[in-house]
Amino acid sequence: MHEPSAITPDLVAQHGITPEEYARIRTILGRDPNFTELGIFSVMWSEHCSYKSSRVYLAELPTRGDCILQGPGENAGVVDIGDGLAIVFKMESHNHPSFIEPFQGAATGVGGIIRDIFTMGARPIALLDPLRFGPLTKGKSRYLADGVVAGIAAYGNAVGVPTVGGELCVSETYAGNPLVNVFCLGIAPTNRIFLARASGEGNPVIYVGAKTGRDGIHGATMASETFDEGSEERRPTVQVGDPFKEKLLIEACLEVMETDALVGIQDMGAAGLTCSSCEMASRGGTGIEIDLARVPRRETGMIPYEVMLSESQERMLLVVRRGTERQVMDLFHKWDLDAVIVGRVTGDGLLRVKDGERVVAEIPAVALAEEGPVYHRPVRRPAYLTETEQADLSGLSLPEKLDQVLLDLLGSPNIASKQPVWQQYDHMLFCNTVVEPGSDAAVLRVQGTRKGLALAADGNGRYTYLDPYEGGKLAVAEAARNVVCAGARPLAITNCLNFGNPERPEIMWQFAEAVRGMGDACRALQTPVTGGNVSFYNETLGTAIFPTPIVGMVGLLEDIAHATTQRFKAQGDVVFLLGETREELGGSEYLKVVHGLEVGRPPALDLTRERAVQQVCLEVIRAGGVSSAHDCADGGLAVALAECCMTTPKAWLGATLTLPGEMRPDALLFGESASRIVVSVRPDKTESVRAMARRHGVPCVELGMVGGDHLMLRGQGFSLRLSVEAIHWAWGTGLSRALK
Amino acid sequence: MLEAQIHVTLKKSVLDPQGDTVRSALATLGFPGVTDCRIGKFMLLRLAEQDPAKAKTQVDEMCRKLLANPVIEDYVFRITEVAG
Amino acid sequence: MLEAQIHVTLKKSVLDPQGDTVRSALATLGFPGVTDCRIGKFMLLRLAEQDPAKAKTQVDEMCRKLLANPVIEDYVFRITEVAG
Amino acid sequence: MKWGVLIFPGTWSHQDFAHVFQDVLQVEWGYLWHKETSVAGYDCLILPGGFAHGDYLRCGAIARFSPIMDAVVRFARNGGPVMGSCNGFQILCEAGLLPGALLRNDSLQYRCRWVHIRTERRDTPFTRTSRPGQVLKIPISHGEGRYSAPPQTLAKLRSNGQIVFRYATPDGQITDEANPNGSLENIAGICNEGRNVLGLMPHPERASETLLGSEDGRVLFEGLLAGALPR
Numbered sequence A: 001m002h003e004p005s006a007i008t009p010d011l012v013a014q015h016g017i018t019p020e021e022y023a024r025i026r027t028i029l030g031r032d033p034n035f036t037e038l039g040i041f042s043v044m045w046s047e048h049c050s051y052k053s054s055r056v057y058l059a060e061l062p063t064r065g066d067c068i069l070q071g072p073g074e075n076a077g078v079v080d081i082g083d084g085l086a087i088v089f090k091m092e093s094h095n096h097p098s099f100i101e102p103f104q105g106a107a108t109g110v111g112g113i114i115r116d117i118f119t120m121g122a123r124p125i126a127l128l129d130p131l132r133f134g135p136l137t138k139g140k141s142r143y144l145a146d147g148v149v150a151g152i153a154a155y156g157n158a159v160g161v162p163t164v165g166g167e168l169c170v171s172e173t174y175a176g177n178p179l180v181n182v183f184c185l186g187i188a189p190t191n192r193i194f195l196a197r198a199s200g201e202g203n204p205v206i207y208v209g210a211k212t213g214r215d216g217i218h219g220a221t222m223a224s225e226t227f228d229e230g231s232e233e234r235r236p237t238v239q240v241g242d243p244f245k246e247k248l249l250i251e252a253c254l255e256v257m258e259t260d261a262l263v264g265i266q267d268m269g270a271a272g273l274t275c276s277s278c279e280m281a282s283r284g285g286t287g288i289e290i291d292l293a294r295v296p297r298r299e300t301g302m303i304p305y306e307v308m309l310s311e312s313q314e315r316m317l318l319v320v321r322r323g324t325e326r327q328v329m330d331l332f333h334k335w336d337l338d339a340v341i342v343g344r345v346t347g348d349g350l351l352r353v354k355d356g357e358r359v360v361a362e363i364p365a366v367a368l369a370e371e372g373p374v375y376h377r378p379v380r381r382p383a384y385l386t387e388t389e390q391a392d393l394s395g396l397s398l399p400e401k402l403d404q405v406l407l408d409l410l411g412s413p414n415i416a417s418k419q420p421v422w423q424q425y426d427h428m429l430f431c432n433t434v435v436e437p438g439s440d441a442a443v444l445r446v447q448g449t450r451k452g453l454a455l456a457a458d459g460n461g462r463y464t465y466l467d468p469y470e471g472g473k474l475a476v477a478e479a480a481r482n483v484v485c486a487g488a489r490p491l492a493i494t495n496c497l498n499f500g501n502p503e504r505p506e507i508m509w510q511f512a513e514a515v516r517g518m519g520d521a522c523r524a525l526q527t528p529v530t531g532g533n534v535s536f537y538n539e540t541l542g543t544a545i546f547p548t549p550i551v552g553m554v555g556l557l558e559d560i561a562h563a564t565t566q567r568f569k570a571q572g573d574v575v576f577l578l579g580e581t582r583e584e585l586g587g588s589e590y591l592k593v594v595h596g597l598e599v600g601r602p603p604a605l606d607l608t609r610e611r612a613v614q615q616v617c618l619e620v621i622r623a624g625g626v627s628s629a630h631d632c633a634d635g636g637l638a639v640a641l642a643e644c645c646m647t648t649p650k651a652w653l654g655a656t657l658t659l660p661g662e663m664r665p666d667a668l669l670f671g672e673s674a675s676r677i678v679v680s681v682r683p684d685k686t687e688s689v690r691a692m693a694r695r696h697g698v699p700c701v702e703l704g705m706v707g708g709d710h711l712m713l714r715g716q717g718f719s720l721r722l723s724v725e726a727i728h729w730a731w732g733t734g735l736s737r738a739l740k
Numbered sequence B, C: 001m002l003e004a005q006i007h008v009t010l011k012k013s014v015l016d017p018q019g020d021t022v023r024s025a026l027a028t029l030g031f032p033g034v035t036d037c038r039i040g041k042f043m044l045l046r047l048a049e050q051d052p053a054k055a056k057t058q059v060d061e062m063c064r065k066l067l068a069n070p071v072i073e074d075y076v077f078r079i080t081e082v083a084g
Numbered sequence D: 001m002k003w004g005v006l007i008f009p010g011t012w013s014h015q016d017f018a019h020v021f022q023d024v025l026q027v028e029w030g031y032l033w034h035k036e037t038s039v040a041g042y043d044c045l046i047l048p049g050g051f052a053h054g055d056y057l058r059c060g061a062i063a064r065f066s067p068i069m070d071a072v073v074r075f076a077r078n079g080g081p082v083m084g085s086c087n088g089f090q091i092l093c094e095a096g097l098l099p100g101a102l103l104r105n106d107s108l109q110y111r112c113r114w115v116h117i118r119t120e121r122r123d124t125p126f127t128r129t130s131r132p133g134q135v136l137k138i139p140i141s142h143g144e145g146r147y148s149a150p151p152q153t154l155a156k157l158r159s160n161g162q163i164v165f166r167y168a169t170p171d172g173q174i175t176d177e178a179n180p181n182g183s184l185e186n187i188a189g190i191c192n193e194g195r196n197v198l199g200l201m202p203h204p205e206r207a208s209e210t211l212l213g214s215e216d217g218r219v220l221f222e223g224l225l226a227g228a229l230p231r
């Protein structure tokens, strides 16, 4: 790359900088920026790094709580779980890179989120991978799905962080823009959390890890653009992940953190060296001076612009106490990692970049990191809503063979077992996994304590499309319900908000509403938001994806003995439904799979009721005698009950159940009314379950009994009977059949 | 019988962590004189096609469609006559 | 400058499921005429050594020691002069 | 009885073995860094799972040249018990301490799941307290675990009784469906002629507590803990 001789309006525009933003840059600098500075501003003020469109809304999310040690603003949130331990977690998207190169895009997404966690001093112990693709029958979507899953497996397995859960949803809406979100959780002593701050004038700044190449230059800017036909050409060099190097970085950084040398640390993620240096300085209220001539490089002839903007993976920036640099570098060398002093902390508040003696950029760090533009973009309620809301579902024809409908639903990719995915991920490393993938939430024990953690990721794009506010609420509620079913009290969330182009008022409205919904649900369920990620511009050729907020929920079990799974355990157990079923078919999987419709309103969610249902479920689990708990979500009650039957293969457990309710059988069986949980309990516990439900004012019906090798469901106007073997076959092979 | 010998390599600018690791392993093993190491794939395809010109078109298409990933890899190939 | 081009392939007797999978993927893609497919590794090493004969001895040793596993793999290589 | 757990760059199961030794079995143990050159003071060596050196080139190919491997080879030649699990098995094969090689799973995919393995031999220090034909429920987690060996090697393994574990159904049948990776003859673990070096793909350390789903893996440690070794 060559440095252009002049900063023209064209060049400014190519950097995604508006004329107004450019004017601000001139005011900040008191002059025109040079090319390197223009590049630096363009990445730091990109949507991806500056959150310029979303900031005003995110500010309304609840972020405080008794157990919250660190909310949004650092690399990841930190939550106190007692016993001197804290959990550190966050979710991020890697949608755009994964579309360009699914394997490497997903792999580097995993690498990036893991760095965010160990940067804080925590050992990463779990990953979740919420994924969205187009229908797997389409060649391109298949290719993307295969590549993404293989990339996550390749990186996660090699780096040694188990992937204990996730999501896989397919829908036409993601065909031109898949979603690859990755959640990571780590654990750290409460008194040894590290922040990304550069303090102490004169302290050395150390560069650690992989050498810098031309990878991913303008990755952050790309994440701030939609795809069109020209995207292929503007493609930056694809970043390739090196999980081996990352593993060494984890171990070496955690080892450095045990000394008292470290002052601040940040990984080089989006916008690489630029972002890590100016954010550390800005947060520390200091300046940083770095010399690019000392930066280890993989390629020759790189100009300062390229070195500053490179997104080469597996690199970290450290500030250490003066006098400890030798000790720190020796430690990295022990792990065969490059470690070089590239600069020092200054007192002038500037990010000063030198190339040898020559100063190539000089910008106030705060201006880059904190004073980026903030937009109140116009919002407008989308017109399609009038149509979808008014859809009349009462005239919908009732399928004749409801048992076949149930099998079809169980075999549809969104409901079918995701084992073909998660069996490719190590999900047991660290000997913590008490509940493996395949139940409502994964449960990990916390070594050295009696505690456990439950993790779940949820988000329903269709609901959010049909009603963004309710969709936002429902995502939080379902995630919380999932960890509750595992026996855990919901603690806090992180999120990843995947939306279209925020410059379109309809998209901005969807965003604003969804965030408002999430905020309300988080307040009601007392699960603050510890951080997250916004991914805009998820569009191809002008068509946006369904607005898809994904929630990563963490719950705490005070006693790991309460860990519960969704599967029936014993003949003779009594099955209860907590919560209420209404005639709500809008936005359901049934409507889509059987009738090809994505209309109506999503199920109504009463947050007070939701909280009460969750409370009852937790209380009955803690009281003992509960064999299983499973929330009703995609596919409704019938699907949830069928899923409960799938115990270990060849040890089938059916049930004979009567579903009360006076409504269309399909609504009763497959409607997705919120706030419902199926529990099975020992026969001697039925009275106490009823009593607890009564105390919380939660509807609680006894459906019947576990036993036999068939699932029998009876109700007003229907009766269906399926062998558990048939259920298991439909559900167990659904995904692999879709992939054939 | 025709055989296609295909070499698929990472593009120059793309990081090759495997090659780098092997290079440093070789250095530790007493071969410090390896200044660069890149690792790619080598594929041997037996073809039913008898006409070398047609085979060439086919193999090129196979490479573009499946055997190489154009985003990060380059490929070259040769068609030769081998004993069946 | 000298460059070693090394081919490491699975021994004939060793099953190559990857090759088989690629072959059947090619068939599905509309190339039924691939009767066999074997996949191996291709390595390019830049050498500091200037003497081709010495380079040859060195590379052969590298292959025996590290680059190929004699239990399952065969190797061949060539040393060529390339522009630095 | 002191257990030594080796760490190569990229190893990841060492912490799990340490956890089992420390918290479950409560025995003496210590880590051995790959750059060390002596294993003095240890009675049994464990080569744990992971991706040593990223498993680049071939699994275990680079790790076998670590400085510590000379000491491991000497220890093994003197009859010291050495167990390699997963990546550790791959390293032992590359190092020539065990015959054969581990190739890419026939599914071409990584597999992490519970399997059952049948104990074929009780005349090793690791399996001597197991029941005849005991079936162990134990997890695997690997992308390259397909055991392969030339026919002569395989014949020798058979005639010497070196095949210690085979993938089996829960009731001990050796079937194709029970084979998770396409290993020859369902081989899950083998030992050397001296019977003191064991390699297996499954992870005994992950099956050492009922809370995690199985305690069957403990049998592999208990044999050694049961008392003096018959040398």
Ligand SMILES: Nc1ncnc2c1ncn2[C@@H]1O[C@H](COP(=O)(O)OP(=O)(O)O)[C@@H](O)[C@H]1O
Pocket (backbone or CB within 6 Å): A129, A130, A131, A163, A164, A165, A166, A167, A168, A414, A415, A418, A421, A422, A436, A437, A438, A439, A440, A441, A442, A457, A458, A482, A633, A634
């Ligand atoms: N991409 C994935 N990676 C790992 N695990 C997954 C993935 N998709 C789904 N799972 C697991 O499969 C199970 C069912 O997922 P899902 O149907 O989304 O659950 P729910 O409806 O309860 O949220 C969960 O345990 C989940 O963690």
Ligand SMILES: [Mg+2]
Pocket (backbone or CB within 6 Å): A439, A440, A482, A630, A631, A632, A633
């Ligand atoms: Mg659920």
